[in-house]
Amino acid sequence: MSDNSVQHRDIIVIGGSEGSIEPLKEILGGLPAQFPAAILIVLHTHSSSPKMMATILQQSSSMPVAYGEQGDAILPGRVYLAPPDKHLEVSASGLVCLSDGPKVNFSRPAVDRLFQTAADVFGPRVISVILSGNGADGAHGAIAIGALGGLNLVQDPNDANVASMPAEAIDKDDPDVLVDAKALATILLHAVRRSFGPIALN
Numbered sequence: 001m002s003d004n005s006v007q008h009r010d011i012i013v014i015g016g017s018e019g020s021i022e023p024l025k026e027i028l029g030g031l032p033a034q035f036p037a038a039i040l041i042v043l044h045t046h047s048s049s050p051k052m053m054a055t056i057l058q059q060s061s062s063m064p065v066a067y068g069e070q071g072d073a074i075l076p077g078r079v080y081l082a083p084p085d086k087h088l089e090v091s092a093s094g095l096v097c098l099s100d101g102p103k104v105n106f107s108r109p110a111v112d113r114l115f116q117t118a119a120d121v122f123g124p125r126v127i128s129v130i131l132s133g134n135g136a137d138g139a140h141g142a143i144a145i146g147a148l149g150g151l152n153l154v155q156d157p158n159d160a161n162v163a164s165m166p167a168e169a170i171d172k173d174d175p176d177v178l179v180d181a182k183a184l185a186t187i188l189l190h191a192v193r194r195s196f197g198p199i200a201l202n
Helices: 021-029 053-058 111-125 139-147 164-172 181-192
Strands: 011-016 038-043 065-067 079-081 087-090 096-099 126-130 151-155 177-179
Touching (some): 011 021, 011 111, 021 181, 038 087, 038 111, 053 065, 053 079, 087 111, 126 139, 126 164, 139 151, 177 181
Parallel strands (some): 011 038, 011 126, 038 079, 126 151, 151 177
Antiparallel strands (some): 087 096
16 A cells, blocks of 8 residues: 655654663654654563553653554654554554554564554555664564665664664665664654655765
8 A cells, every 4th residue: 555656754663672762762852743754663562561651752752652542543743652462553544553463573562563564554655763672573574664665774783782683674684774873863854854765864
């Protein structure tokens, strides 16, 4: 369902695990309240998590941050988090979908599920970001995004507290931009304002 007539990218999907909270705060803290894209986030969390992450990230964000709920419209200027023990996905009709399907990469929620479904529905409108974390979750989803014309960003492994997820993404898929956490918000601001194609760092 990718719409090649759209001339900007307005769907940002972010995945991370251990060590990704501070980079997320950097990203959200650097984006304006009227940011012209929706942000969907998967963090590896324990099934019994007390669901405090939305409150924690809201302290750094000018945009509203909330756990995604089944059937939510995906709107610009809003941040949607995967609830504990639920895959955060994009339905065929372009809405938030929560799934208790099998774990992927030993994880539920899984970054790959969000990335793959976002690619299937929104195609070249998608920007992916892989942050600090253990394992390889997100790498295959980023390949799907790139194959459909989306843009893939990866936190520099040398800048990440835990380098596995960024390193695996680099190994499996040549990302468009490799960047330190402090620069991610600036890159995203440029990326959503440009027509399809490579982006420059300056």
